[in-house]
Structures are given as C-alpha cells and as structure tokens.
Amino acid sequence: MLKLYVFILWALLPLLTMGKGILIQNVVIFDGKSEKTVTGNVWIEDNAIRKVSAEPIVAGAEVEVIDGRGKFLMPGLIDAHWHAYLAANTMVDLLTAHASYTQLRAGEEAGKTLLRGFTTIRDAGGPVFGLKRAIDEGTLPGPRIYPSGAIISETGGHADFRMVYDIPEPFDCCGLTHTEKIGAAIIADGVDAVIVASRNNLRLGASQIKLMAGGGVSSLYDQLEDVQYFEDELHAAVMAAEDAGTYVMVHVYVPEAIRRAIRAGVKSIEHGQLIDEPTMKLIAEKGVWLSMQPFIGEGNNHYTNPVQQAKHELVVQGTDRAYQLAKKYGVKLAWGTDLLFSPANARNQNLNIEKMTRWFSNFEILKMITHDNAELLALSGRRNPYPGKLGVIEEGALADLIVVDGNALEDIKVLTDPGKNMLLIMKDGKIYKNDL
Secondary structure, eight states, X not given: OHHHHHHHHHHHGGGBOOSEEEEEEEEEEOOSSOSOOEEEEEEEETTEEEEEESSOOBOOTEEEEEEOTTOEEEEOEEEEEEOTTGGGSOHHHHXXXXXXXXXXXXXXXXHHHHXXXXXXXXXXXXXXXXXXXXXXXXXXXXXXXXXXXSEEEOTTSTTOOOOTTOOOOOTTSSOOOHHHHTTSEEEOOSHHHHHHXXXXXXXXXXXXXXXXXXXXXXXXXXXXXXXXXXHHHHHHHHHHHHHTTOOEEEEEOSHHHHHHHHHHTOOEEEEOTTOOHHHHHHHHHHTOEEEEOOOOSSSSOOOSSHHHHHHHHHHHHHHHHHHHHHHHHTOEEEEOOOOOSOTTGGGGTTHHHHGGGGTSOHHHHHHIIIIIHHHHHGGGGGGOSSOSOOSXXXXXXXOOEEEESSOTTTOGGGGGOHHHHXXXXXXXXXXXXXXX
C-alpha cells in the first residue's frame, strides 16, 4: 500500500506548482521551434518558465491563474535590426534637437514597441544605454535591448552625420560633433581609432559592435555601392569584440564589401540586398548570419530627398533575389525591420512580418522571428545582457510570451494588428497587457 501511495504522489508531482507565480491555462502552444503545437498550460515563476504541460497543472493559492481560452501562445517577438532611438526621431531631430527631448521620444517609443509584441530587440546603433537601463530597472516599459552603442563609421561613411561645414578632427582630439557627443555615431579612421571606438562601446555596455562597411541609403556623403573600411580596420574591431567574448555586425549591401567583412571575421551581415550568388554561397559556407529586411511594399522607409529615395529603390529591387539566393544556399537568416527617422512609420514594424510570406511559410517566419533571432543574439556570449534562453517556450526559458487571438501558423496576418489581436504580452515574467 505504501508503494502505491508513493507511486501516486510521484505521478502527481509534475502537475503541482510551488504555490506562486502565474499559470496560463488552455492555450495552443507554439514553442518557437516545432511546427507541431500542443494544447496545454504554462506555469511561470519569477522571470522564467517553470513548467509546460499538456496535462492540468494544479495552482496553489498564491498563483495567478489566467484562462487562455484556447488562444495561440507563442514566444515574444524579436527584431534583430531595430533602432530604438533613431526610429523614434527624425533626422532633423537627431541633428538639432536637445538630447533630453530625443531620449524622451525614444522612451515613449520603447513602450509602444513592447505593446506591438516585441519583447526583445537588437539595437543596430544609437544612444540607448540609458534607455536600456531605465527599462531593465522598471522605470519605463520596453523591450529587452541588445545595444551596439555608437555606430562606428569612417569619414564620409554611412554614419557620418556631420554637417558639410564641420572640419574633420583627429579621433583623439576634442572636436566631437553633436551626434558623436550624444553617442549616436563615432567617426573612426584607422586601426587604432577603430580599436578605441570598439572598446569604448564595450566599456559602456555594448553586447555587440556595429560598423558601417559600405554605403547606405540615408547618408548623403557616400554611394550605395561604396566599400567602407579597410580589412585591417574591420579586423581590429573583430579582435576587440572577440577579446570581450562577442562579435561584430556590419551594415553592407554590395558583394565586395560583404566578402571583405567576412574575411575580417564579421559574424553578422546586415542588409546585403545587392549581393551576388558567389558571395551568398560564401556566407553559407562560412556560417555567417545574414540579417535582412523585407524592403518591399508598404511600411518601409521613405525619403523626401530624391537621391536617398533613388538609392532606396535599388535596395528594394534587390530584395527578392537576395532572399531567393539565401534560401537556395541555406543561409542562417535573421529578421529585422531597420525602420528609422520616421516616428510615424515605426508603427509599421509588424507589417514586415507578413511580407515574409513571399518567400517563407508561416512556420518558417515564426521560427525566424523568435527562435532563430534569439540564436543570433546569443552570439554576444559573455556580453549577453540577458543570460538565459529567449525565443522559445520550454522549461527554464525566460518568460517572454504573447497570447494571440488567432493561430499565427495558419494566418500570420494576425500579428500585423497587435492592438486588436495580441491579448496578453509578458516580458521577463511580468504582464504588460492582459485582455483575456
């Protein structure tokens, strides 16, 4: 008889909680990795997922029980190329407004970003260290931020925001301009300057290093096809990052610049829409990540300057072929949006999810914007500001979850209207929205 009691107690143990936390019952669970879902229950304690079960979980007296009503539960969304500061401000604000104003705008946008279901973003450059701290300490609501710090650019490069009348100064002199002073970008020419800029970003809390390795759309001093930074300069940043246990990501579009970055040891290629087939094959062979954005249709960046808009159209034209080549060679793909300098356009972040259906199944997209993006962010190693598993629903993972009214595996459009369809948003075990 004693053995029977022991067996019954052993059988019931998986169904019991520790008497506290949050229990989400009766949800269709997409775990971030498998196309197969399970209807079940998830128990969260503190900031982590403690139990995922298709069987009932008995709630203790202190457990907050939420009836999921059969809705779709998935990991929080991850944007691998977001600009928390630059997306919240116009270019004019960046260059002329007081830093306190632009930071307040960024703080407001961070809360909106979280309510769109994005519980984590990799910030691809900008002054967000203070914003990240405020969010992490609970002063402001917002997503987890993997910060790059000031974007590192050569003179005349994509992140050279100086006015034409600004006189270039040696890196170690006192002639920093406004965007350098606020930490939006830093001009670094030569190996020594790149090392200092990289190490300084790491000193301030960067989880990865970001450089401009080629021309860009929004910049006025370069052409889209420009190759920027010599290989030894890029390698200097890579060495500084690797010494700190992390990696380098670079903005780049054209094949020659991409190949140079890969030779230098860069682990994440941002954009790449003007790539050719041999270079895409090289990316696959080297196991380098390609973090692209679906620059097609509505909801993209738009430029009133005709030169900038013409460059943007070239990127749009190359987007389809780049994705097709990436699929052909099985490249490790990340997803991001890169919306910037238009606070009104930032609200279109979720629209860029649906655009991916042109190339991928709903499952492939959902996996990319959760599990796969989290794998890229984990390259930050010991510089990871949020140790733990992101992008998945499994026992021990960090509790970043959203409950959606509609099965996103069947209709991914439900993610494009977060105000209506995202019924519950949880980050780090804390609920920020609950309409269940």
